Amino acid sequence: MEVISQSEQKRSPSVQKYGMFPSSNLLGAIMKVRREKQLNAVADDVLALTAVVGPILSGVLNALKADVVAEAGGASDVKLKMLPRLYRPGDGDVGICFEYAVHEAMNNGDARVTERIHDAMRFCRIRPNETKSILFGIEKSGAVQLIATAKNILTDESRTLAGKVGQPPKLLRRLNMLAAAFRRPTTRLALPSSIRGLWKADLFVGSLDSQQWVGTSVKINPAQLEGAAGLRIGIVPTRQGVSDKVRLDEHRGLVICPLHHDADFMQIFYEAWRVVQAFMNADAKIPKESILPRPVDREICRILEERREFPVVEVVEAMKVFGQPELMATDVEDVRLEDVKGDTETSVVVAPVSRATR
Structure with missing residues (x-):
């Protein structure tokens, strides 16, 4: 958890210049605590x-x-x-x-x-x-x-x-x-x-x-x-x-x-771009292994070849089903600053939460 205190704000040029965080005394007010939680691990x-x-x-x-x-x-x-x-x-x-x-x-x-x-x-x-x-x-x-x-x-x-x-x-x-x-x-x-x-x-x-x-x-x-x-x-x-x-x-x-x-x-993007180029050059079929030697790339082309008779817009929608699900979710919770213990006057709390494990 990262906590930005008022004293730290005064020392931070980026905070002063861009106004990223408020610097007024907020004790007794309601502060929103925002948590970003990773829902899923980065897929294969x-x-x-x-x-x-x-x-x-x-x-x-x-x-x-x-x-x-x-x-x-x-x-x-x-x-x-x-x-x-x-x-x-x-x-x-x-x-x-x-x-x-x-x-x-x-x-x-x-x-x-x-x-x-x-x-x-x-x-x-x-x-x-x-x-x-x-x-x-x-x-x-x-x-x-x-x-x-x-x-x-x-x-x-x-x-x-x-x-x-x-x-x-x-x-x-x-x-x-x-x-x-x-x-x-x-x-x-x-x-x-x-x-x-x-x-x-x-x-x-x-x-x-x-x-x-x-x-x-x-x-x-x-x-x-x-x-x-x-x-x-x-x-x-x-x-x-x-x-x-x-x-x-x-x-x-x-x-x-x-x-x-x-x-x-960017690496994933360029790899996907090469896969699509190879698939197109092979007339919407699986390219030769010498062109796409990685089994992962040929598997993507197999998924596409199975759907070559369908409109592109429908294929794109179908691909969403097989792609990476949403990774992040955001929770916002109201907290009274007077309930926060310690001497530091806190105006912003950023709390990244790792993916839940079984």
Whole structure:
């Protein structure tokens, strides 16, 4: 259990600068104790890969040209066996799939991603309680991406935090304008200056509890990460020789959130990307052992080949059943500070709880 005392807050520059924790005297008040509990151990390789292959297939499907999808009867009717025949590889495809994978990982409670993003959200003064990701995909480089509906997540009071002085703009009413701003540069001038670059967002990351959201850029190539008015977080893979800490990049105006590689999320993502590439090159069948020598990779392809006659969207849903279940759960408990023993005046308690054992 980690306890942040008021005396420690006064000594911490990051607390003073970003206001992550309150520093007022709270004795006698109600304090919320937030516990994050790991529900399941990190799964074996097959389950871990399965959980990432689904989002990658979604990314490949939505990277198809609009006219090609229309000829096939629409995205919902494209069968898995047709995907290799309709798909034409492009430079930005892995980036699109990376966006989908990060989005799904966060909404599935994958601790390898959520713990890093939670740290970034704290920089933005959002307490990561009931966190969610909204995929804001729009037409990019001739590819069609899904615009995930936000109506069941956002409310009329949902706001996007732009890091500027003043009332944060409401998000729900501006989604259509943001989509239009991507296609028509003249529309961007109609956006408030504080969020004029928000149309560049790939995700909106936020808290269901507070309905505070931040525009998030997701780049597989860290060199392509750019700041813009309204964007607050940049998610990238870690790079050798560059700090892997969640940190503020004052030049870009972004909180940089690197995702780890070795034995972590980025390694699983690249392995899943190679599996999907090999499966597609083998005409939606199990590739030769010389191409995928690992039994784990071929097992994923076997699962896919069995479903090659089904639409891709149905296969992706089926993959969720076999993938890693939700990893994290959050409990919030009210505690009176006057009941806390000792001389330290406590304002925040963070208590990570390991997975329950039998």
